[in-house]
Amino acid sequence: MSGGSGYEDRGNNDRSVTGTPVDHMGDPVPAGGHAERVEGADAFLIGEAMTGGYGGGADILHDCTIAVNPGEIAVIVGPNGAGKSTAMKAVFGMLNLRKGRVVLDGEDITHLTPQARVQKGMGFVPQTSNIFTSMTVQENLEMGAFTRRDDFRETMEQVYDLFPILREKRDQAAGELSGGQRQQVAVGRALMTKPKVLMLDEPTAGVSPIVMDELFDRIIEVSRTGIPILMVEQNARQALEIADRGYVLVQGANAHTGTGKDLLADPDVRQSFLGG
């Protein structure tokens, strides 16, 4: 594995713990922190060498590359504030890239708006406020299918089959559901577009271990239908276990890249992110 050579001496990469001053935020990673382009260049969805930040602020992503192929689950892990959500938003066109490009199915979509990317078949579940709290579960799903003009009842049945609890609560306001149930609504909403690629930002945030396992099972099920899945996970160990591709981000740059198994086996990664 490449990368990581500059990190051995750091016991904890979470800057909020080590208390690194904030003005170091934009520091580029040491040389050697680049992603290995494992069959990346011709992947189905790829955010390539992305560099950029929010508005006119400092760059948060530095030459960051993430990619995913059909039937695969790609997982991004890393300390808080590493730029995982930012990388997802960059792939979805929610911030301006200063360098790099985003390619979907061979087409350069770097300059498309998020709405246009929805039309192109990308589905995104953001990390926060990812449901319509005042609307019922069913209405949330209907809004997910907003861009579709065909009959989407079949897709809705599939979502209900995937998450049976949602069928039971279909007429309840989504804001009245438990955290785990809300995450299911959020994923279900994104599935309603019949996306060609699904992006999930911490789908298991605030979910109990049992529900988390179940959610992972569901995500694997979705992935088996051929939909490429790109997700950010805080539960790095479980997530890397199911990952075909793993990315460790540190300070907005690729620190380690490899298959989930490789990363789990990598002593570097184990020590810095998985707690030994």
Place this chain on the structure above:
Amino acid sequence: MDFLNALVALANFVLIPATAYGAQLALGALGVTLIYGILRFSNFAHGDTMAFGTMVVILVTWWLQSLGISLGPLPTALLALPVGIAVTGLLLIGTDKVVYRFYRQQKAKPIIYVIASLGVMFVMNGIVRFIIGVDDQRFADGERFIISARDFREMTGLDEGLAFRTSQGLTIVVAIIAVALLFWFLNRTRTGKSMRAFSDNEDLALLSGINPERVVLITWLIVAALATTAGVLYGLDKSFKPFTYFQLLLPIFASAIVGGLGNPLGAILGGFVIAYSEVAVTYAFRKVVGYLLPESLEPEGLLQLLSTDYKFAVSFGILLIVLLFRPTGIMKGKSV
């Protein structure tokens, strides 16, 4: 018998007028609450939007009357209403294109919208006064009463008369139809649901492929319909005077805020809370109490809590009390 008389007096002077007034406030507050929910600002131009719509309806009514067209027992203004709504809709969409869209693209703070709407208010104010003048205009025609006080006394043999005016009956019927249509639209149609989604979570609405400009456009059209209808009903019930409509802004905002800003059901509830309070607090209850108490105990004063001059103080009072105990309004709305 005296008890019945008291009840009739109460209905005649408090219940019926307050219900009609409440329905008018509710329609006005619905417009305010929709703009707040979707465009996220308090539209100070709402009173003058109502005045503009009503003015158009009055002009068309006069024209219809000059052609000899009428609706028989119903006011001719009903025929003119669709025209008024259409013209007001065009005005609001034009205003959005010229004023508000610019601030939307700037992602301006709500307070900037509010100040912009203040400017729009002055412009609309000027347009209305320029075209129709500042005076009182009466444009109600057709049958004046559904039940007149004399008919009622003859029918029931009671001392106390009860009048139910056409404008009051019309207000209640039209308000029920308008509210039913609005709720059907918001809760049952794809476009209506997309408006609620946009109001609930703008970013997620964008991620679902909902087009914000379309949502805004439809919101203005609905607001035009609600504002014009509310203005015409108020004008038929009382009279049309630009300054009065400007003043209506206070009870309308009070209704929307008391009910819970951004919550349509709350706007309706708030409208009735404000209307009943305003009418009840400023009504002299002497007559009603006089029927109920024995002659020896008959009250000397008017039993009026506040003179009608202070009716706006009532809106303010209720607003303060509700916000102290429930900052988001009676129904859960967004806090201001």
